[in-house]
Amino acid sequence: MPPQTISEHVPIEGPKTFSREEVLKSRDVVRKSMDGTKYETCQPWYIIIDNKVYDVKDFVPDHPGGSVILTLIGKDATDAFNNFHQESTHDLLANYYVGDVAPEDIASTKEGFSKELRELKELFVKLKYFESSKAYYLFKISSNISIWASSVLLLYAFGNSILGVLVAAIALAIFWQQCGWLAHDFLHHQVFQNRDYNNLAGCFIGSVCQGFDPSWWKDKHNTHHAAPNVHGQDPDINTHPILSWSEYALTDLFDPELASENAKILPQWLAHLWVNNQTILYLPIMCFARISWCIQSIIFILPNGQLRKPANAHMPITKIQQISLLLHYVWLSWMLSLIDNWFLRLFFLFSAQTICGLLLATVFSLNHFGMKILSEDESSKMDFFVEQIITGRDIIALNPANQWIVDWFTGGLNYQIEHHIFPAIPRHHFHKIQPIIQGLCAKHQVPYHMTTFFKGTTEVFGTLGDVSLTASKKY
Structure with a gap:
């Protein structure tokens, strides 16, 4: 009788299979690490x-994108x-790689809204909508420098x-605002195929010119x-x-058991007063947005500047970044x-900072503020x-x-839906794809919201x- 081979004695094991419920549970492990001190290395992510x-737990500290990866733990991150x-x-x-999704839990990609969007990306x-016009960006940079x-x-x-100082401050504020949109394009890798070139340009425009790391x-x-x-x-x-933008935020503010660290910045009586009057306070607060972001940038690049972030998800800081901000x-x-x-001098500095804050925030707030707010559970079950x-x-x-005025003032962020679906497409192509995305949303009955600046x-x-x-009635 011929000798048996090893394969006849030892069964070959295939990849391990996971239910989606099993994957989702790893989200709870991540929550334990979000206080900035604990890092659960013994549990899978x-x-x-x-x-x-x-299982990306060992990769998180080296992830170039930083802590963004933590938002996807326990989820289907395919499209993201x-x-x-x-x-x-x-x-x-x-x-x-540690295994496959169980056959009964495999997500179908044969039909549906997401499949058509993936096909659109290929189209x-x-x-060449993912390729930028270098002449366009040369014009944008040079015209902005002229401001x-x-x-x-x-x-x-x-x-x-x-009066002369005020007009000069307004010009500088517009320059900073437009630098924000340009840095946004470069740091989304919209301009060059080489990501290092994008990062260097983003460092110059975003850090040296604008003051945001x-x-x-x-x-x-x-x-x-x-x-x-x-x-x-x-x-x-x-x-x-x-x-505060939702009832979820109110719970964070006024429920003693769920109150977040942010909520404890103000005593509860003052938080009540502040929330009740936030409509009036909104524009004055927005004026100080740029000052706040500048301070956050300085703190972020300093030693121990990321202490409140999970220790395993710190963003690397280089000497070039520190010198650029200086x-x-x-x-x-x-x-x-x-x-x-x-x-x-003080009048010029204060005016430029606050006017720019208002110019940035009036665009920034239109992108998502006032739209639907999701809980983490809702998000985990929703198509990306x-x-x-x-x-x-x-x-x-x-x-x-x-x-063209809206496009210039908002830096293309007025096409926010298209940008979020295809963040690597340069802004000068968005007007071409907007009607296509809008039509696809109508076909699949996905709410697509488009309105004017004022509305x-x-x-x-x-x-x-x-x-x-709600705050005045409920709390």
């Missing part, structure tokens, strides 16, 4: 991509992953008058993209007690030296693309002939008022 399961990563990233991901690649130059010339010519911005903004308007995850709506304040100090009077669409708002001009702003104020009314 699962995500699902293309019906394959990966494909939206933010290059094809080459799949090779790295293979190192963390847009063929149409800064006009501020300098105004200070040279009229720096001894309050790219790592601070990426950590905040990428997390927002992964979990837009998700309470407890999206940092853009985690603004209570300063501004250079911002060097040239700003030089501009102040063009003014002889200390009162006018649907979540991006129902939480966003597109802005159009009342008169189509003036659309969108009234919606934001309406939400603030509704939350204030």
